[in-house]
Amino acid sequence: MKDWTVKSLQEWDKKICESGRKFGLDWYPIDYEIINYHEMIGAMAYLGLPTHYRHWSFGKLFEQTHTRYNLGMEGLPYEMIINSNPSIAYLMAENPLSTHLLTMSHCLGHSDFFKHNRMFINTDADNSLVRFKSAAKRINKYMEDPSIGAEKVERILDAAHAIKYQIPRTPERKRRTHKEMLDFYKEVIRDDKTGKYKDFDIERIPLRPDYNLLAFITEHSRNLEEWEKDVISIVEYESHYFVPQAHTKIMNEGWAVFFHEKIMHDLNLPPKLHIPFLKLHNQVVRPHIGRVNPYHLGYKLFKKIEEEQGLEACFVAREVHDDVSFIRKHLDQKMCQELNLFSYSFKKTRKVNTIDEISDKEGWASVRNNLLKTVGLNSVPVVCVDNLDRKSHTLYLQHEHDGRDLDIPYANKVLEYVADLWGDEVKMYSTLEDEPWEF
Amino acid sequence: MSVFREHKSIADRSAADRQRHKHLIDRAIKDSIHDVIAEESIIGQSGNKKIKIPVRGIKEYQFIYGNNEKNKRVASAGDHDIKPGDQIGKKKPQQRPRTGDDEGEEIYEVEVNLEELAEYLFADLNLPDLEKKKFKFVKEKTLKRKGFRKKGIQPRLSKRETLKRRIRRKNAAIKAGSYDPEGDERFPFHKDDLKYKNLKARVKESSSAAVFFMMDVSGSMGKNKKYLARALFFLLYQFLRHRYENVEVIFISHTVSAKEVSEQDFFTRGESGGTKMSSAVELGLEIIEKRYHPSSWNIYTFYCGDGENWPDDDPKALEMLERLNELAQLVCYTEVVTAGDHRRREFLFGSDPSTYGLWDRLEQLAGDSLKRSRISTKDEIWPLFKRLFGGDTK
Numbered sequence: 001m002k003d004w005t006v007k008s009l010q011e012w013d014k015k016i017c018e019s020g021r022k023f024g025l026d027w028y029p030i031d032y033e034i035i036n037y038h039e040m041i042g043a044m045a046y047l048g049l050p051t052h053y054r055h056w057s058f059g060k061l062f063e064q065t066h067t068r069y070n071l072g073m074e075g076l077p078y079e080m081i082i083n084s085n086p087s088i089a090y091l092m093a094e095n096p097l098s099t100h101l102l103t104m105s106h107c108l109g110h111s112d113f114f115k116h117n118r119m120f121i122n123t124d125a126d127n128s129l130v131r132f133k134s135a136a137k138r139i140n141k142y143m144e145d146p147s148i149g150a151e152k153v154e155r156i157l158d159a160a161h162a163i164k165y166q167i168p169r170t171p172e173r174k175r176r177t178h179k180e181m182l183d184f185y186k187e188v189i190r191d192d193k194t195g196k197y198k199d200f201d202i203e204r205i206p207l208r209p210d211y212n213l214l215a216f217i218t219e220h221s222r223n224l225e226e227w228e229k230d231v232i233s234i235v236e237y238e239s240h241y242f243v244p245q246a247h248t249k250i251m252n253e254g255w256a257v258f259f260h261e262k263i264m265h266d267l268n269l270p271p272k273l274h275i276p277f278l279k280l281h282n283q284v285v286r287p288h289i290g291r292v293n294p295y296h297l298g299y300k301l302f303k304k305i306e307e308e309q310g311l312e313a314c315f316v317a318r319e320v321h322d323d324v325s326f327i328r329k330h331l332d333q334k335m336c337q338e339l340n341l342f343s344y345s346f347k348k349t350r351k352v353n354t355i356d357e358i359s360d361k362e363g364w365a366s367v368r369n370n371l372l373k374t375v376g377l378n379s380v381p382v383v384c385v386d387n388l389d390r391k392s393h394t395l396y397l398q399h400e401h402d403g404r405d406l407d408i409p410y411a412n413k414v415l416e417y418v419a420d421l422w423g424d425e426v427k428m429y430s431t432l433e434d435e436p437w438e439f
Numbered sequence: 440m441s442v443f444r445e446h447k448s449i450a451d452r453s454a455a456d457r458q459r460h461k462h463l464i465d466r467a468i469k470d471s472i473h474d475v476i477a478e479e480s481i482i483g484q485s486g487n488k489k490i491k492i493p494v495r496g497i498k499e500y501q502f503i504y505g506n507n508e509k510n511k512r513v514a515s516a517g518d519h520d521i522k523p524g525d526q527i528g529k530k531k532p533q534q535r536p537r538t539g540d541d542e543g544e545e546i547y548e549v550e551v552n553l554e555e556l557a558e559y560l561f562a563d564l565n566l567p568d569l570e571k572k573k574f575k576f577v578k579e580k581t582l583k584r585k586g587f588r589k590k591g592i593q594p595r596l597s598k599r600e601t602l603k604r605r606i607r608r609k610n611a612a613i614k615a616g617s618y619d620p621e622g623d624e625r626f627p628f629h630k631d632d633l634k635y636k637n638l639k640a641r642v643k644e645s646s647s648a649a650v651f652f653m654m655d656v657s658g659s660m661g662k663n664k665k666y667l668a669r670a671l672f673f674l675l676y677q678f679l680r681h682r683y684e685n686v687e688v689i690f691i692s693h694t695v696s697a698k699e700v701s702e703q704d705f706f707t708r709g710e711s712g713g714t715k716m717s718s719a720v721e722l723g724l725e726i727i728e729k730r731y732h733p734s735s736w737n738i739y740t741f742y743c744g745d746g747e748n749w750p751d752d753d754p755k756a757l758e759m760l761e762r763l764n765e766l767a768q769l770v771c772y773t774e775v776v777t778a779g780d781h782r783r784r785e786f787l788f789g790s791d792p793s794t795y796g797l798w799d800r801l802e803q804l805a806g807d808s809l810k811r812s813r814i815s816t817k818d819e820i821w822p823l824f825k826r827l828f829g830g831d832t833k
Contacts, residue, residue, distance in 0.1 A: 006443050013441045030441040042453045056463055057499055059456030086442070093445075104441070154459075162500050289517040290527065296515075340516040344527060346506045355525045356511060363523070371513040381502040404504040413500035 004097040006034070012101055012267075019266040020108040024315060025259060027111035028125065029086040032104070040077050040092045041066050047242070048082040048090070049132050053139035053234065055157050078280070079103045079256075083114040083245065085125040098269075098276040105263040109256030116319050117251070119244035122171045128241060135234040142227050156228050159417035160235040165380045166213040167239050169247070175215055181207045209384040209398065212236070213418070216385045222393060223423025232421065247322040247376040254298015255318050257285055258306075261299075287339060292371070300339065301330045323375040327368065336364040343370040373402075381406055383428070395422050399430035406430055415439055463497045582638045591635025600634035608632065647685040648739060649731040650676060653719040655744035656692040658711045664775040668743035669706050671773065671820050675741055678828070683737065689726060693719035695749075699726065715752045716744060716797070720759035727766055738767040746774035746813075748797050757800055760809065770809045771827060772801060777815050 009032075020027070033050075035043065045062035046052040069077065078099050081089035089107045091100050114120050124131075139157075143150040168175075176184065185207050189197045210216045214236040218229040245252065264277055285296045305314050317326060336359035343366065344355045357363030357370075372378065386398040397418070399406060411428070419426040428439040504510045587600050609626045612618035618626060652672050654660070660668075680686045690705035691697050694712035697719040723740060731738060740763060748756060764770045801811045812823050 006445055009443055010441075013443075017440065032441055032443045034443060034445040038451070042451070045453050045456075054456055056456050056459040056497070059453055059458070059460035060497060062453045062457055063460065091443075163502075165501060287515040287517050289519065290514050292513060292515055340519070340521070341513055342516055342521055343511045343513045345508045345511045348507060350526070352526045353528045355521055355523050355527060357523060358516075358521055367513055370511040374512055379504070381504060383502055399502070404510045405507060407503045407505040410500050410503050413498075414502055417500065 002093075004100060008097070009091075009100060009104075012097075013104060015267055016101070016104050016108065016263055019263045020105070020112075020259070022266070023259065023262055024311070025108050025112040026115060027087070027108050028084070028115055030081070030089050030104075030107055030111055031086050032089050032091050032107075034091045034093050036093050037077075040080070040090060041069070043080055043090050044077060048080045048088070050088060050129065051133040051136045053136040053157075054143070055154065055161075057161065079106050081107045081110045083120065083123055083125055083241070084128045085115075087111040087114065087125075088129070096276065098273045099280060101267070101269070101273065102260055102264060102277055102280055105260035106256045108263070109259035110252060112259075113248070113252045113255050113318055117244070117248055117322075118320060119171055119247050119322050123241055123244055131237065135237065138230060139234065142231065145227075148227060153231060155420070156231045157235065159421045160214060160232045162414045162417040163213045163383075164235050164239045165243075165246075165377060166211065166383050167215075167236065167243065168211045169243065169377050169382075171244070175212055177219060178205060178207070203390075205388040205390070206385055209386055211382070211384045213383065213385060213397075214239070217395075217418075217421050220388055221422055221424075224421070228421075243377065247324075250294040250298040250301075250323045250375060251318065251321060251326050252298070253295045254300070254302050257281075257295050257299040258302040258314070292341070297327075297339065300335060301326065304335060305330060324372055324378065327372055327375060331368050331371070333359065333361070333364040336367055341367050341371065343367045373404075386429070393424040395424065395426045397426065397428040399428060401431040405432050408432070411439060460497060467497060581641050583641050584636055585639040586637045587634045588637045589631075589633065589635070591637070595636040595638070597634045597636050601628070601632050604632040604634065605629070647735065648679050648683040648687070648737040649727070650679055650686060650688045651691060651723050651726075651738070651740040652676075652688065652705065653691045653693065653697075653723060653740065653742045654705065655694070655714055655716065655719075656708065656710050657694045657714045657747075658709070659714070659745050659747050660709065660775070663777065664745055665706060665709070667775050667814060667817060667820070668773075670817055671743065671814070671823065672741060674820060674824055675739075675827075678824070679739060687731070689723075691719050691722055691726075693722075697722040714744065714748050715756075716742070716748045717752050717755040717759050720756060720763055724759065724763060724766075733766045739769050739771075740767050741771045741773065743773045743775060746776060746798055753797055753800060756797060757804070760801070761804060764804065764809045768808065769827070772797070772809070772811045773823070774798060774811075774813045775815070776813050 033043075041062055043050075044065050045058045052058070077092055078095060079089070081087055087107070087110070089103070089111075091103060095103075114123075114125060139153060142148045142153045182202070185197075185200070185202060189200060189202065205220065206216065214232050218224065218232050218236075224232075261281060264274075264281070269277065285293070285299050287293055287296050302314050302317070305317055317330075321329070340359065342355050342358045342363075344353050346352070347354045357366045359367050381404070382400040382402075383397050384400065385395065387396040388394075389396065395418070397415075399411075411430075415426055415428055430437045430439070587597055605626070605628055608629065609618065609620075612626070613620055618624070652675075654665070654668055656665075676686070676688060688702070690700050690702055692700050692705055692708070692710075693715065694710050695715045695718065699722065700708070719742065720740075727733070727736075727738060760770060760772070798811060798813075801809070805811050810827055812826065814820060814823055
């Protein structure tokens with residue numbers, strides 16, 4: 001039944017690593033955990049992290065994932081790797097050797113990407129696992145603390161999760177506290193010779209819009225206890241850790257597919273391994289009708305760069321781009337047409353999704369631009385802290401409207417959560433159907 | 440060089456979170472049921488009719504963009520030929536309009552029938568801990584088949600079991616070589632093969648209840664008040680049906696005089712005229728005497744009115760209620776009062792709402808088996824119900 005042993009995997013690994021190095025990949029060492037299906041679904045539910053704090057949403061994720069595989073909505077799980085040094089990857093014991101070989105080749109690509117893409121420079125791969133472990137321990141401690149308890153911790157987590165993506169989207173230096181900002185601006189104003197800062201309101205909090213909602217709340221709320229702040233900071237840390245992956249999903253998967261294909265061909269596999277590999281590979285890179293398959297799109301774009309500019313240009317691209325800049329630079333009309341991409345929207349009057357533009361001469365640029373609006377975190381609305389009223393302690397949030405209106409019921413729910421964390425009144429401004437909207 | 444670790448399955452790490460998730464779903468269902476019990480669509484339904492309960496989901500809310508024309512998304516069409524204006528996906532099924540729901544809110548719908556609904560509702564109440572004396576059961580003996588025995592009367596002979604034993608014995612004999620299946624010899628039944636169906640007497644708690652719903656249908660009982668009364672009655676009926684095997688419902692409507700009516704008429708027909716509550720109770724007593732003797736029937740009476748009984752009828756009504764209280768398991772007097780009523784009454788009777796009507800006078804009678812209550816919105820129905828059966832004496 002099982003056509004592999006750990007020993008055989010080790011031997012193949014040697015060949016795979018050799019081949020990867022030959023192509024110029026440079027990855028963190030990889031630890032493979034060989035686990036069964038149930039554990040694999042479990043690992044997926046906790047985003048691949050070997051230790052993770054408890055929350056019911058992960059139980060929900062488990063059930064959803066399990067159901068999707070059970071109903072055959074997806075093939076068997078085969079790859080999962082996390083950004084750490086060493087990288088932890090999972091091999092599902094039920095899979096045959098050919099799948100393992102593809103997974104292992106695929107993982108080299110991911111780990112190389114984690115190590116070199118510029119979006120990941122602040123993810124602290126050396127220490128991330130230790131920090132997740134410590135976070136899980138602390139959450140557990142709070143849950144078991146009789147003066148706190150699981151329910152209260154859950155309440156904070158529920159609320160913090162609602163705004164976990166409301167953090168800065170580019171790699172940034174350490175967040176500056178209000179006091180540091182104040183010192184910074186005082187200096188700027190003192191040295192200002194242009195007169196630009198004549199009317200600058202030094203009393204305002206925040207001094208410039210703050211995109212890190214969780215951090216702002218922990219810093220300025222007058223109602224949070226220390227443990228609550230810690231719980232919020234745990235969620236914030238995790239978001240910072242995952243944001244780069246959200247920004248580079250298409251590139252990262254494309255890069256891994258691009259290289260597993262090269263390595264697998266390089267291994268000169270016998271037909272009984274090569275044919276199942278081809279089958280799986282084609283599954284992975286097939287277009288998903290009605291969606292965009294990131295594996296497919298990323299793979300196609302790297303192939304195109306290689307054809308036009310050579311392999312070296314691919315390595316440059318994987319270092320400097322995120323999905324948005326990658327697509328903007330490399331997705332042209334020809335490729336749009338080949339992928340048969342189209343944009344669509346929900347027509348309220350007819351209550352049906354309708355195609356707006358297709359990738360023809362007139363439409364393709366707009367299709368691409370619409371795609372750019374939905375990749376990375378661009379599908380998540382940007383909300384920032386605009387002002388904190390010192391007297392009433394009311395928190396004023398601003399949604400940066402980019403033409404797309406918010407889903408109002410959802411926004412209302414989220415604001416309830418924000419108010420729950422903040423403990424004082426919360427207001428938010430946005431635009432709805434071209435009119436100003438106050439929540 | 441990579442490292443490979445094969446590890447034996449340890450504890451199921453997601454078990455606790457899965458359980459918590461499930462618990463949250465259950466809770467959401469229960470919460471939704473409380474919202475749903477007073478919904479028009481389920482009241483008056485009977486039997487196995489499926490009811491869709493919208494469960495406000497275990498959702499994780501985040502800021503998202505609305506699903507509208509400004510929010511364009513991109514997808515691949517594969518090999519399909521497409522052109523602008525093509526419609527994709529199926530038309531969304533029209534959601535049942537529900538009050539209070541903003542458009543776009545996604546709701547899980549759980550389908551249950553009335554039985555299950557009752558389970559969910561009443562499981563919440565911890566039934567066994569409720570006041571037991573409100574439920575008395577007539578013990579009844581029934582016979583039920585259970586297993587087989589060696590001795591019995593001919594009609595209860597189980598041919599199948601008997602045959603099975605013979606076959607078993609025959610096979611054993613063939614194995615042992617004492618019987619040759621190829622030969623001419625018959626393999627006869629033996630006395631030990633005979634098996635009879637066994638009947639066992641079971642003492643069953645069977646029970647019957649007569650439920651009297653009485654309502655004031657005079658002019659002051661507006662549509663809204665009747666609706667509230669109906670919601671309450673429906674819930675009570677479901678509950679008692681859940682509890683007793685045999686439930687008979689008697690509807691009595693009254694103005695100055697009372698009559699027994701059909702369910703349909705009870706809820707839909709209104710009459711003008713004054714209010715004499717005693718007439719309804721009196722008719723109830725008559726019916727009990729004729730048809731539902733308290734020694735074999737559990738009697739429940741529920742009265743709904745708006746508290747505007749004619750003052751000169753009050754003493755008689757009280758006397759009747761007292762008599763009823765001696766016969767019935769539970770006598771419940773409910774006033775449906777809306778905000779407007781309070782203002783009107785203040786004008787008529789002064790600022791203290793308890794200085795008028797039966798309400799005040801019932802206080803001395805109120806106890807374990809006679810309860811008075813007031814409701815003014817449908818949200819109060821469930822709490823009232825819990826109070827009625829939860830042991831609170833007010």
